[in-house]
Amino acid sequence: MRLALAIASLVVLLVHGIVFYDQFFHKWERYQNAYFDQARTQARNEEERADLAARSPRIEQIMVTQFGETRVDRCTTCHIASDDPRFAGLGQPLKTHPYSTAMGDVQVSGKWERRHKFNDFGCTVCHEGQGRGLSDHYAHGEDHYWPDPLLGYVTQEPWRKDYLKNLKGKEYMQAACAQCHTEENFAGTPLVARGRQLFFENNCYGCHRIEGISDGTLGPELTEAGKKFKVDYLWESIADPRAGMASSFMPKFQLSDGDIKALVIFLKSRRGINLTETQLSQFRTRLRPATVVEPAPAAANVDLIGRGKQLVQDRACAACHKLGDKDGAIAPDLSFEGLMKDDQWVMDHFKNPRSRMPDSIMPGFRFSDVDFQAMTAYLVSLKTAPAGATPAETYKALCQRCHGEKGDGLGPVATYIDPAPRDLTKVAFMNSKPRERFLESLRKGVAGTSMPAWEKVLNDTQIDALLAHVETAFTKDKRRPLKARNIAAQNPVPASKESIARGEAIYLARCTGCHGRKADGKGPNSLDIVPRPRNLRNSPFVASISDQRLIESILYGIQGTAMPPWVDYGLSQKEAGDLAHFIRSLTQASARPQLRAGR
Amino acid sequence: MSVKTALAEIPRTIWTSIFRHSLPSSELGQAQTSFTNFFLHIHPVKVNRHTLKATYTLGLGLFSFFLFVILTVTGVLLMFYYVPSTTQAYDRMLDLRGSVAFGTFLRNMHRWSAHGMVIAVFLHMCRVFLTGSYKRPREFNWVIGVILLLLTLFGSFTGYLLPWDQLAFWAITVGTAIAGYAPVVGAKMQFLLLGDTTVGQEALLRFYVLHVVVIPLAITLLVAIHFWRIRKDGGLSRPAEADLAPGTEAVSVQVVAAPVELKPAEGKQAFGLMGLVRGPFTKVGNTPENTVYSWPNLLMAELFVFILTVAVLLVISLMFHAPLEEPVNAMHPPNPAKAPWYFLGLQELVSYSAFWGGVGIPGIEVALLMMVPYLDRKPGGVGRWFAKERLLANTLFVTFAVLNVILIIIGTLFRGPNWEFVSPW
Missing domain, CATH: 1.10.760.10 (Cytochrome c-like domain)
Known part of the structure; x- marks a missing residue:
């Protein structure tokens, strides 16, 4: 017992010794003593020497209150010679801080005078680092928890x-x-x-x-x-x-x-x-609103297309889009934009991407109108499509970027495109629509989505062959005859305010779970649903489809998606008609604010 | 008496006025020392040999107590430098590390003894359970012990916020969020604790006051009661045979503690105060017994535990620095944001179910722990480690303790970003 007690006491004593040694023999004291010694040998007169002899090591600090939060810079505890011009030739930490005319320092009768006086500025305002630290590890910000290591001098351990x-x-x-x-x-x-x-x-x-x-x-x-x-x-x-x-x-x-x-x-x-x-x-x-850099407008009759090409290159459009052999793998292919879109579309889309593609993530850049015109002129001049020899090659060249190599709608850019590209392997969906509709989508595109019109790129035979390729390569199922559906050619309910109100009530009761209370397709269930529920505020899309198709989708559902056939849940033809009126009223109302934003 | 002798006697007079008598040289002196000294009077004059067995107590209660004393001393010293303000707290930490004499060491000692105390108190509880020491008449002292464990956890938790770095800020954000999962009162409790909806200046001030005043006072008071009850309950628990003098045979007479009947003092019926003292009271040295004098036996044991605590703590404080991470950035949570390690078992449970992990299971655990002496009322098996009679109780308790430790280990080492399973190797 007594031996154990003695050993434990010895350990206590030993640790005390180490701690006290650490506490009273700091590195910075050695630096300061070295400085005093050196300075004494260089001192010009007795008085200065006596002054230096009287000094003993102590923590030096500069309190800086002018620049943001109060800073306490103890850097000069080690860098004690930073303002002493005699130490210019020494190594750190006893080195004079260089004087520089570029920094505003001036030489007055042979003596340098600093523009940024250390007493006013401290050190960390310019150098960063941890002013309160007294060991180089912490003071220089080598500790990786410290947010501001010495700028340009110190790197931290976890850095790449x-x-x-x-x-x-x-x-x-x-x-x-x-x-x-x-x-x-x-x-x-x-x-x-x-x-x-x-x-x-x-x-x-x-x-x-x-x-x-x-x-x-x-x-x-x-x-x-x-x-x-x-x-x-x-x-x-x-x-x-x-x-x-x-x-x-x-x-x-x-x-x-x-x-x-x-x-x-x-x-x-x-x-x-x-x-x-x-x-x-x-x-x-x-x-103050953000200032926009607007390059000077070019003279009217310059080469618009050439200028546009230059602008498209300079502005790094290909960082997201595909253009020729450059591919940012985020946004659609622009290599033959002129075959798919017209001036008006491209111009509108430039000014406000969401006026044509309501869910586009493309930012609205604030270039001048002249620049937009030049860029539009260049893009619509791109009219050479890489037509493949076989339908499979055509698919690879034109479709694969969105619809994916396997036709599953998971092409490299698919994540950034909303509505997402169609999964062509979903048999239930592919077999529930007439073949004519797919041909139509291929020819004319799908409004409000990234599916462009291919009629100027491919002729009818090619389009037909392409669809046949999709059916055999991806859908892999024999087309079955469509079931007869009881859909009137016209909306069975005449349009009226009352009908819209009835439709709204039905919508709130039945549809918000997936399509959301704002009808933007972002209801609480939407996160778990692929493909995502349709954004019913996508006005170009809603405008492009007939009431008949709306009512059919509501009553008979969309096979291969989460949209159920509501006729099975007791929804009547008339109620579907009310819903169709309500859905149309959404885009008509929201068309106005979009127009305003587009101006 | 001459002035000269009076002067010469001054040191001795002062000594006796303070300590009443010189260092003990006789048995009477040894008894007197324990009896008349304020700091020593918590000791009995004589103590059972069984109590001094290191293998029985492992000194865990004393470890906890000494760590608390060290925490108090280092804590008070730290208070001289600390300011509970969101704009100053972190800078004060940097000063402590950089320019305050012994600042780093002080903080290391405080930090590691806080963690150590959580461990020591938990192990002490395990010791008390596994030796069946919570049984009659020590039931309520066990309950006080459980409250002390909770206070220790809460004290450590409140101190966790004070450095005001990212580690502190997010650990407290997570920890108080766990409290917020309680039904009905959860949100209110969280608000009461934080003084705000998020961790900020109000929370810092509240945690500071709780940490430096409320909790230490509560712990001090409860520790005093805890110790006092040990004395009043006849010292530490021990098996019945430990009371027999060495060499005597155990008598197979069932010792039933006859309750002293207390009659209300009506009329002329009176009772002596000694009548309230439990158990047989005998004159010292009158009957054969298995005891030794507290001075110096118990005192040496205590001193040893103290020196050992200090030595281990000093070495740890020398080797490992208390963490200080980035200054608080409320917009940039680390991933994963983890509570202090002793709550990571709870956080692990919370990752499965907010209610059960945050409130349900810990609530049931604490309630069960407090009820232990009232549920397990079978006498026997007291004073021995892993007594056969207590196989069921011990198995249940060890399972409970090991489960909690495993959960903490999983939460600490095996959880990475987004609380996904990672391997620490």
């Missing part, structure tokens, strides 16, 4: 190794300069300016919002990107968007390392606040 060489370099500090020097072409921050230019050139602004600069909604907001994200995350998100999040559909842009660096520095400079602004001016910035 293949990016590390790109993430160092003092040019990263431009991001910190831009917190105060917000002028767009400030001489000291060329990479921030370059990044901003790239942000617009690559259409980043179409998806991402940065307060006062852009207002895209498709991607995450980047107003405070510099505060939220470390440079390695920013780099990865640009260079390899899906590495961090597999579900991201941000395109992989073809950018050089230099361009990515400029973008990262630009984004790192976005902190949501400008340190030099007062709260009032911050509020004003927030009120």
